[in-house]
Amino acid sequence: MELSRYLKVYTYSEKTGYLLLFSTKKSSKILLKEETFNSILKGNFSPENEAVLLKLGMIVPDTEAEKREVHGMLDSINEKNRTLNVSVIINLDCNFNCVYCYEGDMKGKHYMTDETAGLLVDFIKSNFTPNKKKINIDFYGGEPLLSLELIKEISGEMKSFAEGRGAVYSCHLVSNGSLFKMRIAQELAGLGLTGVKITLDGPPEVHNAFRPFRSGAGSFEGIIENIRQTCDIVNIQIGGNYTQDNHRKFPLLFGHLEKAGLTPDKISEVNFYPVMKNPSDINSHVDFNDGFMSLNEPWVIQAGALLREEILRRGYNSLKVTPSPCQMDITDFYVVNNDGGIYKCQSFIGRKNFEIGNLRDGVADYKASLKLGIWKNGECKDCEYLPLCFGGCRYMTYVRDGNISKVDCKKPHLDSVLETFIKQDIKYKVLNH
Numbered sequence: 001m002e003l004s005r006y007l008k009v010y011t012y013s014e015k016t017g018y019l020l021l022f023s024t025k026k027s028s029k030i031l032l033k034e035e036t037f038n039s040i041l042k043g044n045f046s047p048e049n050e051a052v053l054l055k056l057g058m059i060v061p062d063t064e065a066e067k068r069e070v071h072g073m074l075d076s077i078n079e080k081n082r083t084l085n086v087s088v089i090i091n092l093d094c095n096f097n098c099v100y101c102y103e104g105d106m107k108g109k110h111y112m113t114d115e116t117a118g119l120l121v122d123f124i125k126s127n128f129t130p131n132k133k134k135i136n137i138d139f140y141g142g143e144p145l146l147s148l149e150l151i152k153e154i155s156g157e158m159k160s161f162a163e164g165r166g167a168v169y170s171c172h173l174v175s176n177g178s179l180f181k182m183r184i185a186q187e188l189a190g191l192g193l194t195g196v197k198i199t200l201d202g203p204p205e206v207h208n209a210f211r212p213f214r215s216g217a218g219s220f221e222g223i224i225e226n227i228r229q230t231c232d233i234v235n236i237q238i239g240g241n242y243t244q245d246n247h248r249k250f251p252l253l254f255g256h257l258e259k260a261g262l263t264p265d266k267i268s269e270v271n272f273y274p275v276m277k278n279p280s281d282i283n284s285h286v287d288f289n290d291g292f293m294s295l296n297e298p299w300v301i302q303a304g305a306l307l308r309e310e311i312l313r314r315g316y317n318s319l320k321v322t323p324s325p326c327q328m329d330i331t332d333f334y335v336v337n338n339d340g341g342i343y344k345c346q347s348f349i350g351r352k353n354f355e356i357g358n359l360r361d362g363v364a365d366y367k368a369s370l371k372l373g374i375w376k377n378g379e380c381k382d383c384e385y386l387p388l389c390f391g392g393c394r395y396m397t398y399v400r401d402g403n404i405s406k407v408d409c410k411k412p413h414l415d416s417v418l419e420t421f422i423k424q425d426i427k428y429k430v431l432n433h
């Protein structure tokens with residue numbers, strides 16, 4: 001037996017004489033006595049320790065075989081995947097005027113037509129191969145609820161199609177939350193809606209400045225009321241977008257949630273993200289220059305750890321440290337724009353050179369144009385973080401370089417935050433599923 005290539009070992013001052021071991025391959029962790037670890041290094045295993053560490057992926061019989069297994073991880077995820085996932089940008093219209101809106105000059109009265117929706121339904125049906133057990137659609141906008149009737153039509157058709165095949169249909173919304181009333185939640189829950197991701201950018205004074213209605217009026221109170229009305233009907237996930245200047249105010253949001261009765265048992269997850277800089281090919285209607293360009297920026301590292309600690313300390317769930325490949329690498333995942341163009345990532349919507357096909361003509365081979373397998377270079381192939389990264393986010397590279405010919409290396413970021421995140425998970429007893 002040898003130590004896994006994907007093992008991180010940290011000191012653990014919270015418990016004298018213990019080390020913290022974490023597997024980037026299995027997202028497993030264990031506290032181990034230092035003397036036990038030292039005897040393992042010398043090849044002395046008790047049968048009990050060997051069985052546990054083997055199960056957790058921390059020791060392996062053959063590190064070369066392990067490396068091959070990790071290099072085949074994306075293929076294996078794709079082979080085992082039984083869900084056809086489609087994200088639908090159902091319109092590019094919005095009743096908000098957010099200062100950092102990534103849609104920039106793409107925004108406007110662009111709605112998916114009934115005809116395109118018909119082609120979408122046909123596309124999903126023809127891609128629902130016999131090995132699939134589930135269809136999931138994530139409806140995005142603009143604001144998806146401005147296309148409520150079309151969401152109902154598509155969901156009604158998909159639900160009866162899936163059930164007719166002995167499969168399940170589910171859908172989610174990524175919404176600004178202003179239109180998500182109880183009646184709508186009940187109606188959509190009957191059509192497969194299981195979750196809604198709603199954005200709250202911190203406490204009212206920050207949120208209302210960043211995410212006002214088009215009229216300029218604040219949106220915070222109305223959204224909170226809508227979450228209160230709907231959180232027992234579907235899962236509500238809260239997301240928020242912070243900047244270097246305002247991130248320290250985000251924890252104030254929790255006082256407002258608690259006052260409204262939106263305690264951790266009512267909210268399925270809370271995650272805050274730094275606002276990304278707009279790429280140079282987008283003309284935002286507002287001059288917003290506070291975005292970040294790399295997860296490795298020191299303030300992004302520091303803010304991410306601070307806010308995650310605050311979320312967990314308040315008892316809410318947050319994203320776990322687990323392998324989560326870029327969706328571009330997932331075969332049965334598509335993003336369909338309102339005009340019928342097909343992409344592999346929401347962030348690239350509208351950039352024709354990243355379109356991989358359309359609903360009428362189908363999908364072309366995109367492996368080369370989207371640089372799938374970009375991680376198959378010397379450095380990534382031997383990287384201990386490979387299972388957590390696989391070359392990072394292509395869009396981030398695009399924002400930074402204007403093309404996707406390089407990896408988006410998360411090494412400095414993971415070197416800085418991984419230990420903190422794992423220790424947070426232990427402190428707040430976060431379970432990896």
Ligand code: SF4
Pocket residue numbers: 325326327328344345346347392393394395396
């Ligand atoms: S390119 Fe980035 S944003 Fe797009 S799917 Fe991949 S990880 Fe996500």
Ligand code: SF4
Pocket residue numbers: 375379380381383384385386389390391392407408409410411
């Ligand atoms: S991009 Fe960087 S962190 Fe990611 S796998 Fe490659 S070397 Fe590792």
